[in-house]
Amino acid sequence: MTAAASAPSYTGTPIPLSDTPSRLRRLRWAVADACTVAGRDLAHWRRRPGAVIANTLLFPIMIVLMFGYLLGGAMNVPGGGDYREFLLPGMFAMTMVFGIGTTMVAVSSDAARGITDRFRSMPMSASAVVAGRALADMLNSAVALAVLILCGLAIGWEPGRGLGASAAAVGLLLLLRFAFLWIGVYLGLVFHADPEAVTGIRTLEFPIGFLANPFIPIATMPAWLGVIAAWNPLSSTTSAVRELFGNPTGDDGSWIAEHAMLMAVVWPLALIAVFLPLSIHRYRHLGK
Template sequence: MSAVTRTAPAPRPAGGIGKSVRDSLVIARRNLIRMSRIPEMVLFGLIQPVMFVVLFTYVFGGSIQVGGSLSSQDYREFLMAGIFAQTVTFATAGAGAGIADDMHKGLIDRFRSLPMARGAVLTGRTVADLVQTALTLVVLALVALLIGWRTHENVGKILAGFALLLLLGYAFSWIGALIGLSVRTPEAATSGGLIWLFPLTFISNAFVDSNNLPTFFRHIAEWNPFSTTVQACRELFGNLPPGFKTPDAWPMQHPVLASVLWSILILVVFRTLAVRKYRSAAA
């Protein structure tokens, strides 16, 4: 009489949220390794914000009035929150171009053939971009300190300010993901990712006091999600110049809360649209 050997059933792969998180981290790791092997991607991403810091600080620093002050030091501290915010939002173009490039090379089609969570490809890409953005912010903050930028609040508030910047950048990266899925070439994704960012960042309080803008543009700037994060960071960094009059609009009066709400809204809406676009393309 032969003995019956029983084998334990093979473990089932984790499903639901666990599988999605695991797959997203795998894709994020893949993108981070790729970035580390192409260091010029990070280097070129640093050049533009550093140029903006130098140009606005030393070319316009003594001629732009903020809060009734023409002090170059006041403007330098006023400026940096806007440069930080511009840096994290301009990463949108890179996210879109990266996804468009993967689609153009057929890599996305390979991912679609694998038993992985549908949203993991996009989530992994945006998480990797978030890590790159965080590194860029660290380097940019060091450059800002070298040219005289200073904070005047405690460490907790300073870290909260950078957290708001990263949240905004992550939310905007999903806009880039949607653009990357909607165009045919990386070049089109880069153009589509930048063309709307310039008016968004310049019709704002990033580089000038919004109180000095014409009425129509002032209202746009005060309700601009970009402006809201900039205002929140200035308060958290202690970079509001003496005599600065905070606009009466609700987002400017409650910038931290408004910044969180704007970022979450953008994240939810554009992540939903991007994942839906990815699924419809895969069908």
């Protein structure tokens, strides 16, 4: 008798080598399906550029100009520093959080109109639909972040610690967006049958964003409120990005603030570990 050739697996159980090509094919088709879904979403944005420009690009620019010029004169940064340099990294992070609503509305709309059910009836990977949505939204967020950075440079903000540190800061911002994106996907699938709930949940972007440190230093908040704001994942990313860009941080000296760089990685990874599997599970059991 001839023993069948096998290869070790990550679980310790041998995998027949004859199965490897089929697994690679399945992976290749899953990636192709995700790219197809992402292309569909991007095609919709090309046909409706007005909504993308207004919601994704103009709104954060308007907030930067309003806080930077209308309210910035009354703002003081603990430890000194220009308020606009303090503000811009916070706005970069805030824009990543505000993507929750965009993702949630798009996912819930597809599910409510039966488009998601059509995808589920097709011979395609279960993860490809949500992965395609994530890919499209990440591309959209990268463009929005680039536009906002250019806006910041135009009004006098500038990174002060070199290209490598700036690239790391952008990476942390996109990691935060990737984490919150899966929250949006999950909530969109859960509440797709209730448009009013989707609208209500979308308003939570504002307390999440404002109950943090993008606009106001935590050291200026009441102690009890400062603790809540400091442990907001948005605050950790904002503080880490300010440090990497070489901008004023205005931190309060708490443990979470002193370890902002670490927590800017831990928080998003924890959110991804929770909401990515939940999103795929919810998609597979949609309507049950």
